[in-house]
Amino acid sequence: MDFRQLTYFLAIVDHGGFNRAAAALYVSQPSLSQAIQGLERDVGSCLFHRMGRRVVLTEAGTALVPRAREALHALELARASVGAVRELRGGRLEIATMASPTIEPLSTMVQRFTERYPAVSLSVRVALTREDVVEMVRTGGCELGLLTTSSPLPSRDVIPHHVGDDRLVLVTPMDGPFPVGQAVQREQLAGHRLIVGQRGTGIRAYVDDLKALGIDVRIAVETEHRMAFLPLVLGGVGLAVVTASWADLSERAGALVLDLEPASLQHNILVSRKAQLTPAARAFLEVAVPPAHRSSL
Template sequence: MDWASLNAFVAVAEQGGFSAAAEHLHLTQPAVSKRIALLEASLGVRLFDRLGRQVLPTEAGRLLLPRARQMLAEAEAARRALADLGQDIGGRLSLATSHHIGLHRLPALLRRFSAGHPRVALDIRFVDSEQAYAQVLQGEVELAVTTLGPSEPPLQASTVWDDPLCFMVAPDHPLARQARVSLADLAAHPAVLPDPGTFTHRIVAETFARRGLSLKLRMTTNYLETIKMMVSVGLAWSALPRIMADAQVQVLPVPGVQLARRLGYVVHGGRTLSRAAQAFVGLLRADSPAA
């Protein structure tokens, strides 16, 4: 396989055109076009349709794209492994994480990692948990540190932290004045939660559904800090990580109900982690209460 042509193919697909890909790769447009032509000739298929000024992957191109990303990632992993032999850990570490974990769980770990491995360039992408899973699966990042949900091979998930969730309201919310609060009481008031497709939303919604209750959603947003702000001004209740509780909100104990998320890291079982990624995983494992 011609790695240069494969790299050009991924660049055209991701950048949406030959000119943008050429700029991204610091090549001329004819050079990119030649590499795509060589790849198409070697595979015996057309990879892009040129519709006016638009460049779209064909069915064959769409089929090749995730595999091409994975092959390039493996090639880069091999190059890094060989370059790192006998040297201090260096290279680039690409990881995906959520804004909440990036704010509340990672700062101390990143500080220790950077101090211990100053030659490593960090590429941190802040995305939703479900997107983080997808980026690991497609080979775009080496690992994700995120909320853990159901995972199947080739993905491998490991728990680092248990993350208890608490029902929270504004101190002047009607529920804050009740001596006892039930799920039925909560269901009678508007809620604000992450989007329905998220792992956190499912945890909360399934808890209510098991009691035959439905949620009265005022709105959804995936930024937990935004949700907390909306709770603190009395717009709705929510279920938020206990680590976020402070004077701006009031925690509502709900007898018989305990909610929690699992936070941890996800890797691709078929991918050889770089030494930098292995070192970061080691810090994550050491940070786990079970370590």
């Protein structure tokens, strides 16, 4: 078993098949298949069920995933630690993030980091819910994760770093049902059609709480794609509750942004692994997390 085999194995897992993994790795599919066959001989078990062009992890393959990630992380840590003396001169950092904080605070974090460490490559991976973010960090898929939440995190396997709060606002067409400049009481949303995210997000939780309070809001569209909210709102499909970080973009697109009453806050949390971090991950935390909220790095 070698690190190349483990890299190929995880690429198939992450990209969902041999063809996509080979393209992402810039290797031929026969070379990829041969490496996996060698890995399967080494571990003495089949790692994938082949179903036409699709592959599904076997029980042995599922068991290998976290161990493979740990092994590659250890190698990356060793390589990065050797190469990092006074400043980072290369390397790669993967960050998992929910959709809401991708505009802010992630954009500012990335801007500050790349200004200070331009040689480090960042990879931002999408996670649909806060549980997805935590799982990607916990299992080693990413070293850091950014999520929004209004309640405690569901896992003790990661270290949380509070990086600010974001209130929820209402986005409507400019000729929508509410006057400019006046906050919208949550009871006023009764009878209106809303565009919502999937379950597990703070925005969806807010809408579900309205329904639990007996406020008759109607879900017009449920979508995982946050960038679809604005076109749908401007097209008259419905109204959308989003975090205030989207306010500027919404207004520039021609939508009306209104405060909601009572105010509802979402907490932006950057989570890191409990295992030792690479220099790039530690440097990102130092740039992104206010000193008062910074755990021991």
